[in-house]
Amino acid sequence: MANQSLDVVRQSAGMATPPSARKTMVVGKLIDVSRCIGCKACQAACMEWNDLRDQVGSNRGAYTNPPDLDDQSWCLMRFNEVEIGGRLQWLILKDGCLHCSNPGCLDACPAPGAIVQYSNGIVDFHEENCIGCGYCITGCPFNIPRLRRADSRVYKCTLCSDRVAVGLEPACIKTCPTQALCFGSKEDMLELAHHRLGDLRERGFAQAAIYDPPGVDGTHVFFVLPHGDRPEAYGLPKDPRVSPVVQVWRSPVARGFGVVTMFSVLVAGILHYMRHGPLEVPEDKKPEEKKEP
């Protein structure tokens, strides 16, 4: 599945439409939570491949270390213990960017080229173009991007765009010991997900479901959840979509209209000036005592 090159289909604050004649493979990363043993190999491989070394924190009475995604931890295993149907379930979720088909971060970003969506579906941050405003954090329905104070740049999982560009699978997927993570074309992965659903339902997980939220036109990183009816138990939003407020706030139409209207005031002024001329103090009809200057 060699990807000759990664074509950009959309970029943040993009004026012109990028070249999009080529149709490359659209990738899919399946996270089958029913196979995940929470071993954090993906978290370790992500840190190791991307040369990130987070702080050594302290134990807060949880297996989730560090406590939240941050600029040095783009992938994080979240653990929570839940009683479901009288049976103790240890729900373990691999948190990180879901690479939405309609990314809220990209819409919100004001900096050209800071966020790009490749033709294979990966949404990648190009930190060199990032201006550090954090709008992407506001735009993201899953609260994934993290601002790094040291350099005011925002970071998140890149789905290893560098590896995928040269035809390799992402580091976390290669290392997953139990094949909870699988990579391939999105339809292959969806097919695999449906196959896994069948197995799960046989094992008594009637509510098993695929979490590929339509609210963001589906994601390129999607889940098979044994308890599909309660994604929030895993820490996933129930019905995520790019918030309408963000859609209005960052809609090109609204902003285009705003710019045009703003400048039309000045244009109107010019037209008014040409038509009516300046408002000047009329020459004094009654002579006034003239003072020699």
Next chain:
Amino acid sequence: MTNNWVDIKNANLVMVMGGNPAEAHPCGFKWVIEAKVKNKAKLVVVDPRFTRTAAVADLYAPIRAGTDIAFLGGVINYLLQHDAIQREYVVAYTNAPFIVREDFAFAEGLFSGYKEQIHAYDKTRWAYELDTDGYAKIDVTLSHPRCVFQLMKKHYERYTPETVSDLTGTPRDLFLQICAAIASTAPAARTMTSLYALGWTQHSVGSQNIRAMAMIQLLLGNIGMPGGGVNALRGHSNIQGLTDLGLLSHQLPGYLTMPLEGDPDLASYLGTRTPKPLRPGQLNYWQNYPKFFVSLQKAWYGAAASKENDWAYDYLPKLDKVYDVLAVFELMSQGKLEGYICQGFNPLGSFPDKNKISKGLAKLKYLVSIDPLKTETSVFWQNHGEFNDVDSASIATEVFRLPSTCFAEEDGSLVNSGRWLQWHWKGAEPPGEAKGDAEIIGELFVRLRALYRKEGGAFPDPILNLAWPYRVARAPAPDELAKEYNGWALADVPDPKQPGAFLAREGEQLPGFAPLQADGSTACGCWIFAGSWTQAGNQMARRDPSDPSGLGATLNWAWSWPANRRILYNRASADPSGKPWDPDRRYLTWNGKKWVGSDIPDYKVDAAPDEGMSPFIMNAEGVARLWAPAMVDGPFPEHYEPFETPLDSNPLHPKVISNPAARVYPGDRERFGTAREFPYVATTYRLTEHFHFWTKHTRIGAVLQPEAFVEISESLAAKKGIRNGDKVVVSSKRGQIVVKAMVTKRIATLKVAGQEIETVGIPLHWGFVGVTKPSYLINTLTPFVGDANIQTPEFKAFLVNIVKA
């Protein structure tokens, strides 16, 4: 492991008890998940904690730490009561039909032949009844009252589901569900694989825990079968290799045993180790013991080992007792040891009763630590505040810390759990002045030899005559050493079957252990490794992953001992007539002339089925042992409480509470806590993010699990007013530690013998040296007592108290 990692995918039921493979062996655990997918296998987990293995299990049952035999005894009883056994397998391949001598008895917790004053049994009282020509008597109908089968039935009648639930705290219905699941693998077409690790071995009844599961697997006919077996998930990457090479006090390479004071000369030494078959027609492979021993002596002492000096028999020390680590540190604490070398080992962290270990080390004259990392042991004399409160000035030990290479900086081979010897290549230079381990040992030996050549000294012969044929004397190279333990022919070895042909020519690397001779014409450092570096080159470096049978038998990947067999006892995968038990898993069949299949037969290749040779070729009986007279604490596993038990007595037999045959030093008996002072059961274990005390030196490991903590149940936390994340003081009779507390639903409060039993889970990974937060070494708490047979310390079940810090 009897089988290997990839073979786990063939199982229909995966029983994980006494281990936590999802955390300790994640990449091996892939094959459990594969079994769930491929054969709709069920995963059953029994553990004091709801581990990450349990997180993906189909069935999880909590159990009180230290009561595995009660549980497994209950399973044996269930199988026998419901006749859920593979009868034909049991009759043909186990010693169920064997008849035991009349005076065998078991009463009030003790087997016959117990000698109170020395805490040991006279094991001859458990022998089989022999007929006139020395063969054991058998009754294939299994009806004789003293046949092993009936004795087993009577012994485990007491383990009713009620008794088991009362002892283990496992809810009765869950226990019966698990028994039913296990019983479902009795038919030939279904197999169960048992995955266990230190959860079973680190008890005072450790060896018997494993024996109990071996008996279950034998009753179900799962040994030798693809997807079956009793699989030990070993710890370190080459712990299997060093066990095979015999780096234990009582062993020599290839599972040969050290001479004892009871073996004054070679004849008596070989006599007691070369068994005669107990049943006619058995291969009884240990009959070749002399060949292996003489070849070893030739490899070690070369020309100096000759027929005249009994192959340098006296060069080997003779043991007066077992010098296991507990015995050695007991001697050390009595000041009877002067020097100690820790090669890639951190005893201050990994041995029980850390304060006793620290005091012992302080009495040494010199300590040498050879390690790629700076370990706690190398700075045991340094004060690290509350974590290592010692007075350096009063410690007179001279300490050397020598830097050694790590895996990436040396060539060599490692043996994994599946007995695969895998070669690895050096990728980078070591940092600073670090040297390879073999080089350091070589440097030391060359200097010692020089001193003995110059000054002489006590019994210099073995040192001066040690075969040292290496290109660079002070730095033996990996390939040379590998060729040495594979072995070569010192003279032509004629082939007995074909006159004029030779099994091996002089100077050639041996193709396997078959050509080994007892006449000194062959040298072999480790007979079970013979075949790893043959004339065809380094078999351990082979990298063909093909698996033609699809059953995971990748015969051309690296090399597996013995003789590249990937599943041991694989003859037992076929019925006595040579037909595979399970047609879907045709592993080995008799094709009329010889045994063929997808693995190297663990059997005499050309022995026809009707010759009656049984699959267990290493045993004198030729069959597997349900009855094991060689165990020191009883032919059958019996439930004994841990030495620190939360109960006041043993409900099964109040007079005998803990393992009567375990060795307890006087000083240590006083250091056992009682349930009154320390009411909570504690168990120590690993997490998946760390490897013992090793990965706390890695930044990513430290980020994933930064700080020491203990896990307690919500009810215990409520009782003690402890909130999640609070600091707590966990204390035992031997010391105390201060760590964070994690309040979790994953540890159950168990109902045992009418009381509520709480468990404190203690991960062990932290210490006062490393990138993680500095912490106590948690073995400050653990008891200094070991398993009766092999002295593995009882880390998994002891008593603590816990209070808010």
Next chain:
Amino acid sequence: MDVTRRSFVKFSAALGAGTLTGLGFSAKRALAEVRTFKLERTSETRNTCPYCSVGCGIIMYGMGDRAKNAHTQIIHIEGDPDHPVNRGTLCPKGASLVDFIHSPDRSIYPEWRKPGSDSFERVSWDFALDRIARLMKDDRDRNFIAKNGKGLTVNRWTTFGMLAASASSNETGYVTHKVFRALGGVCFDNQARV
């Protein structure tokens, strides 16, 4: 041309941009370059993970093409896809092996602690090895037991002990065992005991 409101807005905006661009204010074209692949010219070596007994196959990527003047440093390790057990996967420990190789706690030169001292001092290999050999020989000559109480030849040295590394290679283990027994040692174990 179907002029929708949306395209009209874009058109007028673009018109404005065109004029401005004409004036030399062309916005920097954000290149869509991809993150560079860091293993481009590294050298690969096959090895086995030293931690647990699954024995996963790993590939170590070293900086440089083994040129003499390039001091190869392992910069990345990932699973060996050909290995029949781990098939390219690694656990969290295996995936972070580079942090073990480059751990700040690597011991890099011989150190020696005098009795009673509270710190190590750096010493040379020769000093350390000579002194250890000396200590061992004196210990052995003083405490070697040739015959036991009953006059039986036992040839054992009980005042010296060793723990062998279960993560070291078979070759190291073999030569360690060979030397230890040649000295008559009996207090001998490895991690298999715990």
Next chain:
Amino acid sequence: MPNPDGDLILRYPVAERLAHWTIAITFIFLFTSGLAMFHPFFFWLSSLFGGGQFMRFIHPIAGVVLVIFFYPYAAREWRNNRWLPVDSEWVRKMFAYMRKEELGLDTHRYNGGQKLMFWSMVPIIAVLFLTGVVTWQPWFAPTFTASLRRIAGLIHATAAFIMFVGIGIHWYAAYWTKGSIRAMVRGTVTRAWARFHYPAWYREVTGKDQS
């Protein structure tokens, strides 16, 4: 200093002018950087600020400066901006005024349009400041929920749009009414200018009637 009887009358003392122009310049800073972040079409403006990072850094600071200077100034001038009947009349006749038809209203110091400007700027700048703080990474934004930051972002943009329209009108009006820029720059207006534009104010200042 021009005396009331002379030809030039002081309209804006130096302190007021300084305040006004400081606010004006800060406003331009804010709006160029704001526009750059508002629409990609203007992102090239970030090169006036040494790149996107510094522009994003300076924008909120400029916002704070604007508030610091604007509200004291507004506090001083709020009395002159109190709404009078004449202002309502002005507003009614605004379009005529723009067609230069209704020019004789007896306006005080500021006419209706200027008061409208005042009374719209006071709340708008407050709204801009508050919503700005809510979205101000990395100091304040993390303390607010994502949904609050989203709404704040929308309001901030809308308020900025309204402010720019207002300021646009302010600019044009100043340019259209000849002499008013000079007044805010030099501080003085001609007597005739004063009498023509702000008769009531003229009387207050010079004590003379519309003679």
